[in-house]
Amino acid sequence: MRVHIVAVGRLRTGPERDLIDDYATRFDRTGRALGLGPLNIHEVEDKKGGGMAAEAALLERALPDGAVRVALDERGKLMTSPEFADQLGGWRDQGRGDVAFIIGGADGIDPSLRASVDAKLSFGKMVWPHMLARVMLAEQLYRAASILAGSPYHRV
Template sequence: MRVHVCAVGRLRTGPERALIDDYTTRFDRTGRGLGLGPLDMHEVEDRKGGGMEAEAALLERAIPRGAMVVALDERGQVMGSPAFAEWLAGWRDSGRGDVAFLIGGADGLAPALRARADAALSFGRMVWPHMLARVMLTEQLYRAAAILAGSPYHRV
């Protein structure tokens, strides 16, 4: 199952980019034998300043046809890493070819796009900067693959 992170904004060189690249490489390496991956980053940018609705239109175009759509949103489901790994494995095992995780811009995701999602995931009740949400998501994707592979990376 291919994994897509569809995010508003372009991430420049820096510590966040280095972390994302590292976790993406780890996920691709660990997930390959599990039927997970590759992990692709789709960055969109609304240069005309159209707000959430314009960002939503750009994100919609980045979602692969037929993909399971997961909105990252503070109102989404809060879960532990093992449960997240089970989510991924369940989608993979049900024959999903793609899953797309959506990360909005500074104002979040447009309500219509959020409503269109098949699931919503929250990293807790605190609001996180969208650039850090990318780092956290890629780490959790790698952690999920490590859990499914029986790796000692995840410790309880």
């Protein structure tokens, strides 16, 4: 199952990009034997300043057809890392070809797009900058693959 992070904004060179690249490489290496990956990152930018609706249209175009759509949203479901791993493994076991995690811009995800997703995931009640949300998601994807592989990376 291919995994996608579809996000508003371009991540420049720097420590966040380095972390994402590192976790993506780890995820791809660990996930390959589990039928997970590769991890693809799709960045969209609304250069015309059309707001959330314009961002939603760009995000929609970047989403793979038939993908499980998961919005990162502070109103979403809180999950433990093992629960997240089980969910990811469950989608894979159902034969889903793609899962896409959607990260909105500064104002979040347009309500129309948020209403169309299959699941909403929260990293807590706090709002996180999209750069850090991407890093945290990339790490959790690697952690999920490690849990599913029985690796000692995740400790309870």
